[in-house]
Amino acid sequence: MILMGCVAFARHVGPTRVEVELLPQCWEQINHKYPERRLLVAESCGALAPYLPKEIRSSLVLSMLQQMLAEDKADMVREAVVKSLGVIMAYIDDPDKYTQGFELMMLSLGDLSERVVNATHQVFIPAFAAWSTELGNLQSQLIPSLLNRIEKLLQQGEHSLDEHKLHMFLSALQSLIPPLFGVVLENAPFTSRVTLQSDITPIEVTRFPRPASPLQDVAFIVGSREQLGALLQLYEHQLQHEGTTGWDSLLWVVNQLLPQLIEIVGRINVASTTCLHEFSRFFWRLCRTFGKTFTNTKVKPQFQEILRLSEENVDATAGNGILTKATVPIYATGVLTCYNQEEDRKLLVGFLEDVMTTLSLSHAPLDSLKASFVELGANPAYHELLLTVLWYGVVHTSALVRCTAARMFELLVKGVNETLVAQRVVPALITLSSDPEISVRISTIPAFGTIMETVTQRELLERVKMQLASFLEDPLYQDQHSLHMEIIKTFGRVGPNAEPRFRDEFVLPHLHKLAMSNNMQTVENKRMDIAGQLFEAYSALSCCFISEEIMVNHFLPGLRCLRTDMEHLSPEHEVILSSMIKECELKVENRAMGEAQGSISIAASLVGEDAKTKFLSKMGQLTTSGAMLANVFQRKK
Missing domain, CATH: 1.25.10.10 (Leucine-rich Repeat Variant)
Structure with a gap:
């Protein structure tokens, strides 16, 4: 007022x-x-x-x-x-x-x-x-x-990157996409031909991303919904049939803005999930605003030119680091997911398959592929598509690609619903676990471990347990050093979160056996490798509740075997292990004493109750009202 x-x-x-x-x-x-x-x-x-x-x-x-x-x-x-x-x-x-x-x-x-x-x-x-x-x-x-x-910001180096500031600048840039598109439409070669006829195709509801406010609506920026409809029709026609000659505002987007953005994206650390997500959303909004023709003819070719994926290019990838950079996940999740027709999904599947193949064959790090899977896997709509990509890896002729597929399953297990895990993930892993190549079989272990950690279906867990048991008990794998390393590492990672029965009946007894057999290992560096990995696993598992029986029969004996290794190999580890063993022995003794004193403590607590009642009745006699009782506990001012 x-x-x-x-x-x-x-x-x-x-x-x-x-x-x-x-x-x-x-x-x-x-x-x-x-x-x-x-x-x-x-x-x-x-x-x-x-x-x-x-x-x-x-x-x-x-x-x-x-x-x-x-x-x-x-x-x-x-x-x-x-x-x-x-x-x-x-x-x-x-x-x-x-x-x-x-x-x-x-x-x-x-x-x-x-x-x-x-x-x-x-x-x-x-x-x-x-x-x-x-x-x-x-x-x-x-x-x-x-x-x-x-x-x-990016020049300061990835370790000191201020992610909050990056978010701030990028979000501002994102808010400028609608006005930028407005400028492109209003400075186009066809603006003089705009007429608001009745036969203009209405704009589809999903044509533009939802604006943050009415002021960011492209229709509001160019004047009206009718005006926008007329401009869009001419815009699409111009892009498809007449090209961009003389269209300076659009040429600036194509020749200046996009190359600079793509170059910036290539400098981002793949490990920075926040940055990846932000840039992915930015490209998604840019492509959706500028439309499908623009995305297909102007954006995708620039990314493809840089990524240059082809079978012949595998050797070159070792030197072409771009495939290991953030460009891969941002292109996959920000550009290739913009449109959702059959051909768009095929393009995304094909791209991820090519990346998986090229990275595997050139022995390059898989971080960019993993980042794409994590970002896409956050949306259940892409789970089927990602499983299709992985199945391509499962049946690939190269063992290197099959290894990658096995490792990628681990990322999907946590986000995918249990039905898909049962129908699509476990069968694929079982196929890979009987692969002719031992390296492929070993690569399935982390994914099997993650299933034990996250799934609740009994029969599924039994199948996985049987598979892990065959790795541990089949004489074929007796001398497989890298298989044992992978299993111990997986046990240490998933053991604390797996269900207690699996931990007590499977993980701890097998760790005990592995610790015992490592005492017999004659090759010094192999013995050290396994001892180091066992130390990590036991440290992780020591914070779990372990029953007295398991503690006495498996946990403590395993730790003692490991201490024997460390006495020879690493005295500083041996000191830590000795104190861990002492602590566990004390726990066992205290529990035994606690049980013996159980009956006495019940009697003592009854006496305690009686004393409490007497004290409270005395307090009641002291004070005649609740208000006075409260005053007893108030500090003197």
């Missing part, structure tokens, strides 16, 4: 009196002790903007808002400041204020409050982008300055 009164007054009296009579009221209360009053000041700066002299708007009012954004402690006040800044941006016509506007946008984006950041995306950025478009700065200054900031 107060704001409506101020606006009615401002309309009536004109700019000069608003400046002289109303603005000082705001200025004086900028540091008022009540946040509600400061909120009113922040909101009135925006509400009164249209009725102020333009010099005052871009000087005094802008300064007031800048001060409040930087200094006000209340989130709701800064949120109102950001919204008012959006309104001010819509009225400022002094190009010299552009830099100040950009700095205010960055300040708002970096705010610690989510409310303020949301308001920045919903109001400030669309308003600032509209002004930048008016000035002709969107493609020449605003987007390039954000890209340069991203590049500078």
Whole structure:
């Protein structure tokens, strides 16, 4: 009501009196002790903007808002400041204020409050982008300055990468995609031919990603839904039949923006899942906004050119590190998932199969493929597709590719529902576990372990247990050093989370056997390898509850065998093991004593109860009311 009164007054009296009579009221209360009053000041700066002299708007009012954004402690006040800044941006016509506007946008984006950041995306950025478009700065200054900031961040090295800042810049860039598309449409060769006829195909509901606010809706940016429909029809026709000659705004996207983005993506560390997810979402929004023809003819070819996947190219991959970089998961999850027709899914499957083959045959790290699987696997809609890719690996002629497929199953087990695990994952792993190549069989162990850790179906667990038992008990594998290493490593990883019965009846007895046989190992470095791995596994399992019987029969004897190895191989490990053994022996003794004293302690607790009752009845006699009882426990002031 107060704001409506101020606006009615401002309309009536004109700019000069608003400046002289109303603005000082705001200025004086900028540091008022009540946040509600400061909120009113922040909101009135925006509400009164249209009725102020333009010099005052871009000087005094802008300064007031800048001060409040930087200094006000209340989130709701800064949120109102950001919204008012959006309104001010819509009225400022002094190009010299552009830099100040950009700095205010960055300040708002970096705010610690989510409310303020949301308001920045919903109001400030669309308003600032509209002004930048008016000035002709969107493609020449605003987007390039954000890209340069991203590049500078990445130059600091992946270990000191400030992920929060990267998110901030990328999210701003993402909010600029709709205005950028607006610029491309409004500066196209066909704009003079736009007519709002009745035969324009209506825009599909899913044609554009959902805008963060109405101000980010492309229809709003270009004027109306009808105008957008007419422009889109000509846009698609132009791309399909007439090309991009003379279309500078689109050529800038194709020749400047995309290559720079793809180059940035190639410098991101695959291990940074947050960055991958952010860039993936950015490309997804870009491709969805610019449409299918653009994605197929302009975006995909640029990625394909860099990734150059082909059978002949396998040897070159060893030197072509790009396949091990973030480019692979971002292309797979940000570009190839944009559209969901049959041919799009086929392209994604084919791409992942090619990456799997090329990385395997060139002995390259699998991180980029794993990252693609993790990002896609987060969405159940892609589980079938990922299993199709892996089945291609299972039946591949090269043992290297089959090994990779076996290792990739481990990533899928946790996210996929149990029916798919039973129908598709376990059969594939069983196939691989009888592979002619021992290396392939060994590669299935981590996935089998993860199944033991995550699945609850009894018969499925039994099948997996039988398979692991055959690895451990078949004489064929008696001297398989790398198989034993993989099994011990897997036991250490999944043992603490697996069901207790499996741990007690399977994991601990087998670790005991492996520790015993390692005492007989004559090859020094093999003995050290296994001892090191056993040490890791026992350390992980020592925090579990282990029954006395298992502790006495398997856990302690296994630890003692391991101590024998470490006495010869690593004295510092031997010290730790001795204290672990002492601790376990104490636990066993205490439990035995505890049981013997069980009957005594029950009697003691009964006596304890009796004493408690007596004490409480005494307290009751001391005080006549509950209030006085409370006073007994209050400290003297």
